[in-house]
Amino acid sequence: MRLRTFKKGIHPPGNKERTASLPIEVLPLPQQVVLPLGQHLGAPSEPVVSVGAQVLTGQKIAEAKGMVSVPLHASISGRVVAIEPRPHACGQLTPAIVIENDGNERISSELVSNHNLDELSAEQIKDLIKQAGLVGMGGAAFPTHVKYSPPPGKQIEYVILNGAECEPYLTCDHRLMVERSSDLILGLLAFMKAAKAQKGFIGVEVNKPDAIANLKQAAAGLPIEVLPLQVKYPQGEEKMLIYAATGRVVPVGALPIETGVVVNNVATAAALGEYLRTGLPLVSRIITVTGQGIPNPKNVEVRLGTLIEDVINYCGGFKEPPGRIILGGPMTGPAQYRLDIPVMKGTSGILVQTRAEVEKPDHAPCIRCGRCVDVCPYNLLPNYLGDYAEHDKLGEAEKYGILDCRECGSCTYICPSRRPLIQLIKNAKSKIMASRKKG
């Protein structure tokens, strides 16, 4: 059987062997958590507690501000010691709520557990999705409930869960699909009910046969299909996944909902399932800590707001002076220069490269080899886009579709001249957006 997939793309080495079969470990509760108010795309949440307040695990500490926003919950019990700007993965200081652990792990008694899906209406589920503080946990961190509020007249037919985990090194979703499949399926059923969708899909790359087998078993008899996908990057990119799963093509500039589809990460579905079962909102997540610079790579469940230093120390610290520290996978994760940044809702991993692995950043001129053109899943001409961007020819860049670039990094990965294509493209994109706002 030919495996489902998308066109073009790249085949970077997976490097998942070191952690793929390691069961999820739970990180001991940290002394302190730092919870940025802006962990998601959209407006930052608004604190509803003040400094000095005693908070319980799962208690709401910040409220969603506006439509595209989510509430935030205390991930440990203790005392709010500060609400102030703290280092954030974006490289800047952003407002965060800091909680000092009281060591008692007191869980909020207001949490309602054991929701019965049959008794909940679609509207109620949508509200629960928002109340759980759910965002896309694959990295984008887009508020989940927004996806389930389609524009009038649009029907959602399918809910697709993204279990592709196409980023090299990461295995957190893999382990989740192996170990937490019942929560995952419960979450997916809830999504489907909220969307009034007829069918659910779970797309998983075939390099995770145990996950596929496990999910198939868990989904037996349900209107859910587990789709083995070809191993290729960026298989988990939203529009590519929709194409692979359904053959539908999301038009340029449109949202997936245009084709009657909503995509969520498997971790997001599992978090919803857990919330419905236990009443505990999104206060922890599973991340993969790995790379040549980490002595004991692991998949660990950590409370949100745990500093990456604590997580790295749990995995044996640094093997040698690190060359690069990446939050998430190597294709799209941002590089970090400090260790006091917290794990957030969208953090999928910590990857530590050694100095030997970090290439010198020198790059040569484009030799027009066409490799970037051959791999761009959006059929763009990255070499020309990079060129236009470099010379500030924004009009040309826009005409050739620079705004359709999803920054997957395939072009940059493949370029033999090591051209910083994505960087050039990103810069030009933000310039175009800025001038649009002005205009």
Place this chain on the structure above:
Amino acid sequence: MLETEVVVSAPPHIRQGLSTERIMWLVVISLIPAVLSGVIFFGWYVLAIIFSSVLSAILTEVIVLKMMKRPLTIKDGSAVVTGLLLALIIPPTVPLRIPMIGAAFAIALGKQIFGGLGYNPFNPALIGRAFLLASWPSLMTKWVWPVNSLAWAGKNADALTGATALGLLREGTTGIPYLQLFLGNISGSLGETSALALLLGALFLVVYKIIDWRIPVSYLGTVMIMALVMGQDPIFHLLTGGLMLGAFFMATDYVTTPVTPKGRLFFGIGCGLLTMLIRRYGGFPEGVCYSILLMNLATPLLDRWTVPKRFGEVKAVG
């Protein structure tokens, strides 16, 4: 904070291993069979020509870059490739100053004047050859037949002197066995005669995914179809002149050919049409060099006309 320095750079943080440098060296390796075929058929002097050409290409690049105060880019290997390719497309009889001057011209005025590798509109080696042909027309058309070609040419050997197989075709007298054409046991530029050697090198490049099949296949296919249309022997046209070398090693030069898949097909077709028109009606018996140079000129346009449809695009780029 970290006590040590870490690199903060934009993703992706991993890169595939093939660098521009490696590509160039793989191209050099792929040309070894052609070099050997030159030595086998035309003798050791061939190596002196190749050496002069490569050396001159490297030296010229160093001098020009120094003069322009630009960083040295010798290690990218592109000067070596240019020198080598140029040597392969000149007659095996030329005095050594010819490859030296040609390579210097190719590098200085074919490449560096435009800003170096990546910015040159024309294939530098072909520019070098076109320049040599215009400046020393008789030296550049002084052909010899391989010594051992006498074995199969027999007493006709005399009649063969001084022409290429394509030249003979024009005079209406060929009758050279296909096998000899395929092996390269005929007169011609020192590295272009052996289809066998060139195909070996091309196979290597295709296997290592250095070249795209589109240009050579559409180029050779067009030549064969045109030959049929013109009532000539397609196999003969395929195996003679600079076609094999041109189609696999010149028309696939990255810098001077289209980046889009469709553009590459059109590029090959254009080369094929022009080659056959020149072979049939042009002032020279061979047209590969000029065809590719002319198509180089069309490359930017071809790219523009063949912009791929974007994923999810509803209407075409205006």
